[in-house]
Amino acid sequence: MIRHLVLFKLNEGVSRDEERVAAGARAFEELGAKVPEVRSWECGWNVTDRPVAYDFAINSSVEDTDALGRYLEHPAHQAAVAPWAEFATWVIADYEI
Template identity: 75%
Template sequence: MIRHLVLFKLNEGVERDDPRVAAGVQAFEELGKQIPELRFWESAWNVTDRPIAYDYAINSAVDDTEALQRYLDHPAHQAGVAQWREFATWVIADYPF
């Protein structure tokens, strides 16, 4: 199994109540039901407010690197990424577990 973690940081001046952010969150919340390669899916807002903290996180799992690539290439994932690209930056980690 491969764990896929993503941490998102909203761009300067962008707030959680921005309509673009709400649409991006909704798009990502639905991915768990849309992409068959996903074996585990959760996403949520960070509840702490620290200078080094990121704002939003995705924690997911797929069977292997091939499944990860299919997930990354999936049109629903690509559409969500395009939305988030407008208002946030992110870091990822993909590791076996």
């Protein structure tokens, strides 16, 4: 099993209240159910206010690295992540569990 973690940091001057950001979050909330390879799916906004904190997180799992590749290439994933490039940066970690 592979854990896929993604942490998003909104760009300077961007607020989570903006419609484009809210739409991006909604797209991620729905994404786990749209991709057959996803075994578990959680996402949400950070609830703490610390300088090192990121703003939004995805915590998901897939069966193996092949499934991870299919997830990353899935049209629903591509559509959900594309808008985030306009208003955020992110880091990822993929590891075996």
